Amino acid sequence: MSRESERITVVELHKTGMRTADIVRTTGFKQRTVYKIVRRYKETGGTSDRPRSGRPTTATTPENINKPVHNHQNRRQLLKKGQQKTSAARTISRRHFPASVMVWAGICATGKTPLVFMEQNVKINAASYQQYVLRDVLEPWATSHFGETGFSLQQDWAPAHSAKSTIAVCEELFPGFWSRDIWPSNSPDLNPMDYSVWSIMEQKISTTRYATVEQLKSALLRSWDEITAEQCATIISDFPKRLRKCIEAREGNFEHLL
Numbered sequence: 001m002s003r004e005s006e007r008i009t010v011v012e013l014h015k016t017g018m019r020t021a022d023i024v025r026t027t028g029f030k031q032r033t034v035y036k037i038v039r040r041y042k043e044t045g046g047t048s049d050r051p052r053s054g055r056p057t058t059a060t061t062p063e064n065i066n067k068p069v070h071n072h073q074n075r076r077q078l079l080k081k082g083q084q085k086t087s088a089a090r091t092i093s094r095r096h097f098p099a100s101v102m103v104w105a106g107i108c109a110t111g112k113t114p115l116v117f118m119e120q121n122v123k124i125n126a127a128s129y130q131q132y133v134l135r136d137v138l139e140p141w142a143t144s145h146f147g148e149t150g151f152s153l154q155q156d157w158a159p160a161h162s163a164k165s166t167i168a169v170c171e172e173l174f175p176g177f178w179s180r181d182i183w184p185s186n187s188p189d190l191n192p193m194d195y196s197v198w199s200i201m202e203q204k205i206s207t208t209r210y211a212t213v214e215q216l217k218s219a220l221l222r223s224w225d226e227i228t229a230e231q232c233a234t235i236i237s238d239f240p241k242r243l244r245k246c247i248e249a250r251e252g253n254f255e256h257l258l
Contacts, residue, residue, distance in 0.1 A: 010037040017159065018186040026186060028253035101213055103220060104133050107192060107227075108151065109236040113141050115224040117217055126163035134166075139173045153177035156194075157185040189255055190242055196235045200227065 006029060013023045020038050024031045102124060104116040116137050122128050142151065153174040155161050162180070170177040188194035204223040210216040245254040 006033070007037050010034050011041050013186070013188065014038050014041060022186045025252055026189060028256070101216055101220070104137075105193065105197070105224065106138065107197060107232045107235065108145075109233050111145055111229050112224075112227060112232055113138060115221060117220075120213070124160055126160045126166045129160040130166055130169045134169055134173060142174070150176060154183055154191070156187070156191060157183070184251065187246075189253075190239075190246060192235050192239055195242070196238070197227065200231075 009027060010023055010029065010033075013026065014020070018026070020034055021031075023029070023038075024034050027034070101120075102118040104118065106113040114137055116133055118124060118128070118132065122132070138153075142153075151174075153170065153176070155177075157180065160166065162185075167179070184190070201220065201223045204226070205216075205219045208219065210219060241258070242254070245257045248254065249257060
């Protein structure tokens with residue numbers, strides 16, 4: 001795993017509310033490394049190294065030689081005569097924050113739920129999760145997909161999922177759901193969405209830059225539609241093996257055993 005991938009993994013786990021010590025146990029990364037990444041994220045909001053003093057490193061590999069470099073501070077414009085003095089011509093738009101969306105989805109051995117987009121003006125809390133995900137999407141989808149066949153709902157224990165009111169809704173709508181005494185918190189290496197599905201989607205969309213949220217949503221929908229029932233079955237079939245390896249590792253990091 002590259003250093004940048006390592007940093008992103010730690011930050012994403014930190015965002016879920018996972019304690020630093022649990023991140024160390026889950027990922028198997030060095031404690032010092034995890035603490036440094038979390039501290040840097042809290043201080044700067046990012047994962048990049050701080051600027052270093054001294055002469056920059058010189059690299060002459062073909063990859064670096066052929067890599068284009070964009071001088072953003074010395075942009076040039078070709079304008080028609082008379083445009084030079086307009087404010088629009090002198091203004092350069094720059095996005096400080098890339099387009100981003102929050103999504104929810106689920107899979108089972110025989111299919112997948114719709115991909116749910118949470119609107120940007122909606123605060124993600126227990127009430128919104130219960131209404132926009134559990135009641136509006138998951139319950140009608142599960143009723144249609146499973147019919148009279150029983151199923152068990154497994155979810156992570158993010159604050160919106162673990163609220164007492166959410167547990168009550170799950171007990172009402174999904175009687176076989178896995179409660180806290182069954183499913184360990186902070187366990188992305190056991191969650192099919194985390195150990196497989198989101199990575200598949202990320203690989204498909206990460207090669208393109210999206211200027212708007214709508215473009216990003218369209219790309220996410222395409223990548224979600226491309227995940228087949230056969231893929232879902234394969235991903236879920238890996239689940240029991242991961243559970244066994246987790247037990248063998250005494251609930252520690254086990255992915256190296258797979």
